[in-house]
Amino acid sequence: MADLGRLADALRQHGGEVREAGPDDVVDGVPATAVARPASAEGVAAVLREATAQGMATVARGAGTALDWGAPPERADLILDTTGLDRLVEHGAGDLVVVAEAGLPVSSLLETVRGAAQELVVDLPPGRLVGGSTVGGLLSTGASGPRRLQRGGVRDLVLGATVVLADGTRASSGGKVVKNVAGYDLAKLLTGAYGTLGIVVRAAFRLHPVRPDRAFVVGSGPLADVAARARDVVASQLAPAAVEIDRPAGSDVAEVAVLLEGTGDAVGQRAGAVAGLVGGRVQDGPPGWWAELPGVSVGGSSRVEPVETGVSTSLTSGGSTGGVPRVEPVETRGVTLAKATATLTGVAALLTAARDAEQRYDVGIALRGTAAGVLHAAVTGTPEATALAVGHLRAAAPSPREGTVTVLRASREVRTAIDAWGPVGGLDLMRAIKRQLDPGRNLAPGRFVGGI
């Protein structure tokens, strides 16, 4: 049994609190025993050292917007609530760098750096952003959005991180300069690790200047056409900031939306050229589904506020005050969320496979994401049918090197019916890393690939 008194003692000199878990302290169906909310990195280290000494399994939680992603943990004795670590440590505007604690909401970070006409180009889904998604959650889930086409995912933007290991060791890697090759890039290793290697307490990111002007080009057509046109834009010299594809469930047509960023006339000229390539129209704002995960209602176009142009707003601008399209997550139970990757040319096969799977297995598959080959699929159907559909999507790629499908959020029944992760290259190395950094499996056991 957990000794909460000793956990609280561990925190005493560092601030923060420990309490018994309540009915809401559940990780994807797994109830916790206790919740610790430290207020500093030292506090995180002290609590983890004590929890691990007691043999507890610890799961980190930020705002909880993606707490049901990844497999449910085998146990969640302690929830380590990171929201007490909410400082923006440093914004080096002249250096285009920001350093923040793990519990800081991404929307707050965005708001601060927007004051210097800068942004962290992660394009977190508006649903998560509005839900208070934190810097730690952003990293742990390895988020990326539309503009990864040019800027990469969060793993490409993280410059350094400080992590607390299961035994309480605090370790930093990288730094706060853009160019740095000293030592191993552990920040990348922790990105997308779902808190199974350590608990990130602080991270430094590269920022980009907000481009003064933007334009969207939106077109639609049959699946194969849309994929081909999206590819043409990606392969053009028009330097699109994003090329997104959206295929609603049950549809034979898809929409393509291209974002161009730059300065006034130049953006207008490029938008015109893109419109020619995709056969679409130029518009100021994004389509209502922009950057959102599929399977989340965007409330209809009438409720989408227009995104203003100019440096004062950006698509990722935070909270309810910016120019973010208003979205309200709908009931997501029964919807399985998967991440599907493909090569540029493989995107077409993925779209077609989604349509085939629907007809074969009586499921709905909404598919949305970048033409660069990182899409999300929302699958609706019985567990058996969902499992078959995921298998069908996996088969769309000739090999795992050319595309993978991993299930992020699903019911127990779906998880029982299918291997949620699919084939993973280098699994033995991953297990070895886990053994080195968390030999007692005290961090989110069972949550990651291969039962890690």
Place this chain on the structure above:
Amino acid sequence: MGVSESGLSGVVAELVGALGVERVITDRQRRRTYECDGLAAYRVIPGVVVLARDADDIAAAVRACARHGVPFVARGSGTGLSGGALPHAEGVLVVMSQMRAIREADVANQRAVVEPGVINLHLTAATSPDGYYFAPDPSSQSVCSIGGNVAENSGGAHCLKYGFTTNHVTGVDLVTPGGELVEIGGKAPDPPGYDLLGALVGSEGTLGIVTAATVRLTRLPQEVRTLLAAFRTMDDAGAATSAIIAAGVVPAAIEMMDALAIEAAEAAVHCGYPAGAGAVLVVELDGPAADVAGEFDDVVRLCEAAGAFEVRVAADDDERALIWKGRKSAFAAVGRISPDYIVQDGVIPRTALPLVLRQIAELGESAGVRVANVFHAGDGNLHPLVLFDGAVEGAVDRAEAVAGGILDLCLEHGGSITGEHGVGADKAKHMPRMFTADDLDTMQAVRCAFDPDGISNPGKVFPTPRLCGERPGRHQGAHPLTESGVAEVF
């Protein structure tokens, strides 16, 4: 794990049997060819050299090493500047330069699959007819290998905008230090699981040997424009750089040279930089033509406002090449004005540039040592060239003291000890100044996951090896196992 003569001779016997005598070099004179990489201050004749043809050769060599507890080191073109490919006297040097096939240039998917010995610039040459190139471009791109780029996470002048090698690798085939061939990632983005590629790229050969890499191909920009701006002082050039960044422009490159570096470049390649310049900036913009035209005008205006007394715009590819020639030849050119020099590779937050440059100048003056500065101004990656004459007594020590002092300045300002050359053998001793013992122990724990016997490029990156299996913690003095003769420090 201990290393013994019998270990190495056992490996040699196995390798000769498996690969044939012509691929296994034991002759001392021939082994000497490989005694150093681009950092000639460190020289070690390798115990034996293997000329690898394919992944099977590499796996065979590594397996033999693993069986006998013998260290191995991979080497590409040997252009590294930190001794990352420095051989081991009792170990195997695996030479990759015969693995030069571009297996696939999959332009439709913007990917190429290459063998590690492929020369960086050759990939660009092979794909530019189709409108693509390989973006990471270290200054040695005409000779360095892509395997070496992956090992060192190489940068170059254009990584401010386009990122480093780590942003351009989507898959590798790896021979682990246990001799197993593992495929990680591929042409599709975001392979599931831990970001092993993130850990591998830039790990300087300490986690295994990459036998093939899948890399991004980048679309050639529609337009490239380059200018050279001459300033009276470094401060003015620094102010121009800040103004450009503050205006929200992300140039493809912003490079700065000081008067001494300009003097050296002129002596070597007669690049004709403006006379009387205390500093020059090379600024390159690329992208869609309409955007580049507008932003280029802004950059010219900002340079003039910061005090540029001459701005030259390259009218064609030849003029562009001449502007770059001065910059790219600067390191080698320093040999014209000084018998010896140390190239430093520190990084600082860009806004600290004016202050740190002044401090470097003071450091040099007080030690009586000349320092030439050539650097990537956009990302704060300094390459001070510390000049000395090895024939003068005490000159080497003074130069090394200044070079070390420059690194201290970088760390004081929140920077790094290396921006692109790597830690290698050269800077391993500096790692504890940048990282705590816990930081280094954690990195070494990752190393132990890949290389439990510590045989993959030992002696690089980390100041002291950690024996896998031991608990991390403070160690003072010699390691007990080393002292008792049970283990040897590689």
